[in-house]
Amino acid sequence: MMYVRFPLSLRNVEDLLHERGIDICHESMRLWIDRLGPMFAGKVRVGRANYMGKISQWQWHLDEILVKISGETYYL
Numbered sequence: 001m002m003y004v005r006f007p008l009s010l011r012n013v014e015d016l017l018h019e020r021g022i023d024i025c026h027e028s029m030r031l032w033i034d035r036l037g038p039m040f041a042g043k044v045r046v047g048r049a050n051y052m053g054k055i056s057q058w059q060w061h062l063d064e065i066l067v068k069i070s071g072e073t074y075y076l
Contacts, residue, residue: 010026067074
């Protein structure tokens with residue numbers, strides 16, 4: 001859950017769990033995420049859609065994007 005929820009690497013999560021007394025390999029976590037990640041993401045997506053569907057004025061929009069290409073910044 002920490003890997004999915006926060007921007008941590010598998011090795012960082014491995015270290016955090018080791019500090020809490022859980023000895024696990026980062027490769028095992030990767031296999032679990034590969035297997036269970038789509039199911040977790042699907043449940044989050046459905047829950048978010050149900051919540052947002054209840055709000056009548058809900059809209060999704062993209063604000064500003066700045067892209068740097070070969071050192072030059074472009075505004076989209």
